[in-house]
Amino acid sequence: MNMRTRVGIVGAGPAGLLLSLLLSREGIDSIVLESRSREEVESTIRAGVLEQGTVDLMTEMGLGERMKREGSVHHGIELRFDGYGHRIHLYELTNGRAITLYPQHEVLKDCIAARLAQGGHILFNVKDVELFDVSSRQPLLRCAHEHMQVELQCDFIAGCDGFHGVSRLSIPEAMQHVFTRSYPFGWLGILMQAPPSTNELIYAYHERGFALVSTRSPELQRLYIQCDPDDDIARWSDAMILEELQVRLVTRDNWQLLVGPIIQKSILAMRSFVIEPMQYGRLFLAGDAAHIVPPTGAKGLNLAVADVRHLSLALTVFYQENRTDLLEAYSTTCLRRVWRAEHFSWWMTSMLHRFPDDDAFGQRMQRAQLDYTVGSRAAATSLAENYVGLPY
Ligand code: FAD
Numbered sequence: 031m032n033m034r035t036r037v038g039i040v041g042a043g044p045a046g047l048l049l050s051l052l053l054s055r056e057g058i059d060s061i062v063l064e065s066r067s068r069e070e071v072e073s074t075i076r077a078g079v080l081e082q083g084t085v086d087l088m089t090e091m092g093l094g095e096r097m098k099r100e101g102s103v104h105h106g107i108e109l110r111f112d113g114y115g116h117r118i119h120l121y122e123l124t125n126g127r128a129i130t131l132y133p134q135h136e137v138l139k140d141c142i143a144a145r146l147a148q149g150g151h152i153l154f155n156v157k158d159v160e161l162f163d164v165s166s167r168q169p170l171l172r173c174a175h176e177h178m179q180v181e182l183q184c185d186f187i188a189g190c191d192g193f194h195g196v197s198r199l200s201i202p203e204a205m206q207h208v209f210t211r212s213y214p215f216g217w218l219g220i221l222m223q224a225p226p227s228t229n230e231l232i233y234a235y236h237e238r239g240f241a242l243v244s245t246r247s248p249e250l251q252r253l254y255i256q257c258d259p260d261d262d263i264a265r266w267s268d269a270m271i272l273e274e275l276q277v278r279l280v281t282r283d284n285w286q287l288l289v290g291p292i293i294q295k296s297i298l299a300m301r302s303f304v305i306e307p308m309q310y311g312r313l314f315l316a317g318d319a320a321h322i323v324p325p326t327g328a329k330g331l332n333l334a335v336a337d338v339r340h341l342s343l344a345l346t347v348f349y350q351e352n353r354t355d356l357l358e359a360y361s362t363t364c365l366r367r368v369w370r371a372e373h374f375s376w377w378m379t380s381m382l383h384r385f386p387d388d389d390a391f392g393q394r395m396q397r398a399q400l401d402y403t404v405g406s407r408a409a410a411t412s413l414a415e416n417y418v419g420l421p422y
Pocket residue numbers: 040041042043044045046063064065066071075076077078079080134156159190191192193194195196219298316317318319325327328329330331332333334
């Protein structure tokens with residue numbers, strides 16, 4: 031089957047789906063190729079924290095109705111260490127900005143429904159996606175879909191296929207610079223059937239390691255604990271996980287974690303990764319395909335959204351005004367925000383985790399940084415403005 035579109039998009043994650051919607055708003059057609067099923071895309075548990083700018087964009091695009099109803103707006107977060115909690119007043123420190131807790135898979139459900147309602151094409155369950163001629167004016171995507179060979183002629187290809195995708199591999203090695211850092215710990219994440227233990231997120235620093243309390247709904251909590259990145263999840267019984275959470279979250283005024291059945295658990299590795307540049311010929315990478323941050327700063331999804339904002343604008347001025355300047359500047363424009371988020375995520379991670387080989391000096395440095403962050407308005411403001419998201 032031969033098809034043609036202006037922008038061929040690989041991956042139906044937040045980057046790919048939002049890009050297709052942003053482009054369609056400007057009358058630019060696109061086709062999304064996704065290797066997983068719609069059910070899988072719509073049920074995989076990942077991010078939860080949306081920056082103010084992400085929320086504003088979704089609202090402006092008419093995607094905000096359910097988010098407004100079911101999401102919850104948070105005006106602060108807590109940093110907890112040494113048995114005390116310290117509130118960072120996001121709202122007050124950023125002139126009225128906030129974050130919204132609304133799960134990534136709910137964002138994806140809303141985007142898929144909106145795109146299909148427009149008559150847009152998303153091909154799920156595709157196999158063996160390959161990119162050809164990305165440095166020419168006629169790049170091509172090939173894949174298998176429902177026992178058919180699909181050939182998709184495009185003007186541009188957007189590589190929105192996440193960290194393990196194929197698009198990035200089309201950039202010749204000699205043209206790319208890769209920057210990476212892996213961390214000597216991972217996160218064990220769980221979903222627990224219990225009402226929220228807290229109204230706001232808690233980021234806890236403890237000698238046994240980091241812990242994070244988040245929520246998904248009035249009946250479901252999302253919790254994370256720092257663990258060995260090579261740990262086997264089968265080794266962690268529910269009782270061990272709860273015990274670790276309770277120890278790490280203990281306060282001097284006897285705060286209690288509300289507990290219930292654990293219905294999902296998994297371990298994720300933590301890394302920082304950036305590829306420069308994020309473009310080659312007529313291939314443009316966006317989101318996790320181009321950069322990964324450790325999850326501590328809650329930036330991954332939000333960065334993906336920022337990338338496709340720039341990309342859709344650059345493509346729009348190309349088609350409407352025949353201008354190539356924004357496309358040429360795409361990588362440079364995105365990388366400024368990417369590196370800011372890389373720094374913030376690395377900084378939050380370094381401040382809040384226990385490093386296996388850290389000595390007493392390193393731990394005192396972390397404590398000094400935590401004390402300063404909660405004790406100084408200037409330092410708290412720096413955390414707050416990064417956390418809610420810097421202006422585009
Ligand atoms: P992805 O979501 O990875 O989407 C890529 C899509 O491409 C996938 O659907 C995949 O199936 C598809 N694909 C891959 N390869 C191919 C191929 N060869 N052919 C076709 N399709 C392909 N970020 C935040 O901002 N806030 C948070 O609170 C937060 N918490 C997180 C918690 C966890 C536990 C994890 C794991 C991540 C978290 N993140 C968070 C990060 C966030 O989930 C990612 O940054 C985000 O999903 C990136 O979106 P994306 O569209 O770039 O990539």
